Amino acid sequence: MLDGELVDEAEYQRSRARRLAEAARSRLPAQWQDPTTAKQAALVMTGRAAVMPLRYPGAVLRGTAVVSRAWWQWVRVADYYAAAKSTDTLAVRWQDIATVRRRRTWLSLGGTLAAVTGEGVWWLCQGGVAVWLTSGIVTAVTAIAGRHKDGAGGRKTVMGGARTLAFTMGGDSLVEAFRAAGAIGKAEGLLFVQRPANDRLGWTVVIDLPPSRKASDVITKREALASALAVDEVRLILERVRGDEGHAGRLSLWVGHSDPYAAAPVVSPLATAESWDLWNPAPFGATARGDKVALPVVWTAVLIGAIPRMGKTFVMRLPLTAAALDPYVRLIVADGKGGKDHRPFEQVAHRFIRDARTDSARRLIAVLEEAAADVEDRFSRLADMDDELCPESKVTPQITRDPAHGMPLTVIGIDEIQNYLENDTPLDPDEPKGKKVGQRICDLLTYIAKTGPAAGYSLVLATQKPDAKVIPDKLRGQLGTRFALKTMTYQASETILGAGTYKAGMDASKLLQSHKGVGLLLGADGESALSSGEALTVRTHLLHIAQIRSACERGRAARDAAGTLTGDAIGDTALGVLPPEVAALIDEAAGGEVDEPAAEVVDAVLVDDELPEVLGLLVDVIEDDEQGLVAVADLAARIGWEPKRFGEALTMAGVARPQARRQRVNGSANAVPVVTFEAIRAAVVARTSAA
Numbered sequence: 001m002l003d004g005e006l007v008d009e010a011e012y013q014r015s016r017a018r019r020l021a022e023a024a025r026s027r028l029p030a031q032w033q034d035p036t037t038a039k040q041a042a043l044v045m046t047g048r049a050a051v052m053p054l055r056y057p058g059a060v061l062r063g064t065a066v067v068s069r070a071w072w073q074w075v076r077v078a079d080y081y082a083a084a085k086s087t088d089t090l091a092v093r094w095q096d097i098a099t100v101r102r103r104r105t106w107l108s109l110g111g112t113l114a115a116v117t118g119e120g121v122w123w124l125c126q127g128g129v130a131v132w133l134t135s136g137i138v139t140a141v142t143a144i145a146g147r148h149k150d151g152a153g154g155r156k157t158v159m160g161g162a163r164t165l166a167f168t169m170g171g172d173s174l175v176e177a178f179r180a181a182g183a184i185g186k187a188e189g190l191l192f193v194q195r196p197a198n199d200r201l202g203w204t205v206v207i208d209l210p211p212s213r214k215a216s217d218v219i220t221k222r223e224a225l226a227s228a229l230a231v232d233e234v235r236l237i238l239e240r241v242r243g244d245e246g247h248a249g250r251l252s253l254w255v256g257h258s259d260p261y262a263a264a265p266v267v268s269p270l271a272t273a274e275s276w277d278l279w280n281p282a283p284f285g286a287t288a289r290g291d292k293v294a295l296p297v298v299w300t301a302v303l304i305g306a307i308p309r310m311g312k313t314f315v316m317r318l319p320l321t322a323a324a325l326d327p328y329v330r331l332i333v334a335d336g337k338g339g340k341d342h343r344p345f346e347q348v349a350h351r352f353i354r355d356a357r358t359d360s361a362r363r364l365i366a367v368l369e370e371a372a373a374d375v376e377d378r379f380s381r382l383a384d385m386d387d388e389l390c391p392e393s394k395v396t397p398q399i400t401r402d403p404a405h406g407m408p409l410t411v412i413g414i415d416e417i418q419n420y421l422e423n424d425t426p427l428d429p430d431e432p433k434g435k436k437v438g439q440r441i442c443d444l445l446t447y448i449a450k451t452g453p454a455a456g457y458s459l460v461l462a463t464q465k466p467d468a469k470v471i472p473d474k475l476r477g478q479l480g481t482r483f484a485l486k487t488m489t490y491q492a493s494e495t496i497l498g499a500g501t502y503k504a505g506m507d508a509s510k511l512l513q514s515h516k517g518v519g520l521l522l523g524a525d526g527e528s529a530l531s532s533g534e535a536l537t538v539r540t541h542l543l544h545i546a547q548i549r550s551a552c553e554r555g556r557a558a559r560d561a562a563g564t565l566t567g568d569a570i571g572d573t574a575l576g577v578l579p580p581e582v583a584a585l586i587d588e589a590a591g592g593e594v595d596e597p598a599a600e601v602v603d604a605v606l607v608d609d610e611l612p613e614v615l616g617l618l619v620d621v622i623e624d625d626e627q628g629l630v631a632v633a634d635l636a637a638r639i640g641w642e643p644k645r646f647g648e649a650l651t652m653a654g655v656a657r658p659q660a661r662r663q664r665v666n667g668s669a670n671a672v673p674v675v676t677f678e679a680i681r682a683a684v685v686a687r688t689s690a691a
């Protein structure tokens with residue numbers, strides 16, 4: 001996609017001239033680049049020129065003292081003398097030192113005599129002009145030697161008022177700021193790789209630090225440097241310059257003219273996008289410098305954390321909307337907040353859970369078990385595929401987009417995940433001390449986050465409580481992409497972004513409360529193009545619920561056309577059961593003992609004293625000779641039930657569903673949810689024989 005603007009020849013020439021002028025201006029010292037600061041600099045220079053006659057004699061006196069001291073040290077060979085003394089070799093070197101001293105004394109006398117003679121001859125030939133000229137040159141040299149140097153102790157500020165950026169970006173002030181921030185030593189300087197350049201948004205400068213100083217160390221001193229440059233740290237961006245153009249000591253420094261995150265938010269392009277291919281990272285936001293940032297969703301799992309009301313829900317809906325716009329993506333959404341924020345996704349979601357009440361949390365368990373079973377099933381099917389179609393035991397765009405394979409990219413988005421994970425209702429009501437609902441959800445998510453990405457499963461989790469008690473390390477460690485909006489403390493920022501991030505200069509607690517939707521984005525797993533060493537500060541796009549709703553409508557229409565609308569979105573709420581071997585794998589991934597009774601749990605669902613109502617009714621309406629597939633909706637109609645309720649009841653009754661849950665039957669135009677007569681009979685037999 002190309003971003004461009006059509007301009008006529010005259011406008012093109014004008015913009016070219018503007019660019020040339022900008023380039024020429026960027027070569028000037030920083031304070032001369034900006035008209036306001038140039039005026040200020042000119043005023044300062046005029047002021048200095050005006051007081052020069054008054055300050056000149058003082059400078060000459062100081063200069064005379066400086067020059068005399070330097071001359072005396074030279075004649076006395078002071079450096080050589082001091083070196084010999086410090087190494088206790090003065091006695092040995094004394095003869096040499098005395099010789100040099102004598103020679104320099106004679107040289108000085110000879111030089112002075114020659115100068116005085118020369119001056120006398122010139123005076124005789126030219127008269128007073130020679131004296132004036134000589135004294136002018138001599139006093140000018142001594143005045144320069146005696147001038148106050150920038151950074152010398154006791155020097156007063158010359159800005160007269162608030163420091164302007166153009167002045168602080170000037171070479172000397174920049175060096176002073178780096179020294180004051182402790183980023184370089186008192187005697188060290190900086191090297192400009194790119195002189196300070198000013199554009200619409202701010203100042204940019206690229207510098208080389210003194211040898212052996214590391215750019216990454218300077219980045220950790222961002223706050224001190226911001227203070228030294230007299231700007232709020234949100235306006236200061238420090239980045240290493242990597243690759244062929246950069247090295248470990250090269251630093252790019254950007255200072256915004258104003259708080260870059262306070263500007264009006266940018267509306268997400270997803271608001272108007274017809275569709276989106278989720279294999280491409282989802283449009284996410286922009287950096288302070290206006291560079292676009294996209295969020296990779298495939299091959300990774302995303303954790304979003306912040307204090308309340310900072311924009312977590314808005315942020316997590318960005319990748320979910322991108323997923324909704326891709327007809328080949330299966331979406332599973334659970335809204336732990338329980339409001340309307342995620343309702344638009346109901347139109348497209350394969351599974352949708354509206355709140356975090358215990359019955360909903362139990363359904364989430366069933367949904368995640370279904371997903372875990374699907375992950376395992378996908379791996380075994382991927383292993384059987386030919387090398388050309390599946391070269392790496394991972395899903396490919398081709399595999400995920402072909403409904404025949406039944407392996408669409410699947411995004412599981414859970415908002416306010418702590419409301420599920422903190423549910424301490426016993427999983428099994430008969431075992432009050434046994435595993436809790438929240439723990440089971442955590443185990444399942446850990447398993448999916450760990451093994452799911454290669455099978456096309458991605459997680460997007462948001463929470464206002466990212467601490468280790470709520471999201472244990474075993475789960476957090478699997479979430480490779482982290483986005484931290486404002487947090488209260490640096491510790492909270494570190495829990496989201498990962499250990500060591502605060503020390504490396506990444507701290508979401510430094511974001512302002514007014515910075516809604518602004519956060520630090522870090523790729524911790526190396527799977528995406530996001531850096532794991534330096535977080536990007538991103539101002540995320542804004543996407544309102546009405547725009548999400550219409551995006552979901554487009555997504556639903558596209559799914560309808562592609563025949564990929566499944567699950568809850570079409571009333572097929574029946575969930576698959578978890579094979580015992582997958583249950584064991586989940587326990588293994590969760591780090592707990594492998595629960596032996598996994599198989600029994602499944603059995604416990606099947607074995608009941610009496611035939612479930614749905615099976616009892618079905619027995620009466622199914623003919624003996626009926627075989628093979630039947631549409632779930634057809635069977636529901638036969639017994640006069642709601643398809644959604646009917647689907648759930650089938651699952652509860654232990655009716656196994658075919659691998660391809662949606663198929664065309666009886667010449668239907670689209671694939672519809674199906675079940676087999678054999679599976680229903682098997683469930684009836686299991687129930688009656690158990691009873």
Ligand SMILES: Nc1ncnc2c1ncn2[C@@H]1O[C@H](COP(=O)(O)OP(=O)(O)OP(=O)(O)O)[C@@H](O)[C@H]1O
Pocket residue numbers: 265306307308309310311312313314315337464516517518539540541542543
């Ligand atoms: N990218 C953005 N730019 C500007 N404002 C935003 C952005 N994202 C969110 N906001 C604003 O922030 C407010 C809070 O957003 P949101 O409801 O997503 O917060 P939250 O962190 O999920 O809150 P809670 O913890 O209460 O659920 C919203 O009113 C919204 O207008």
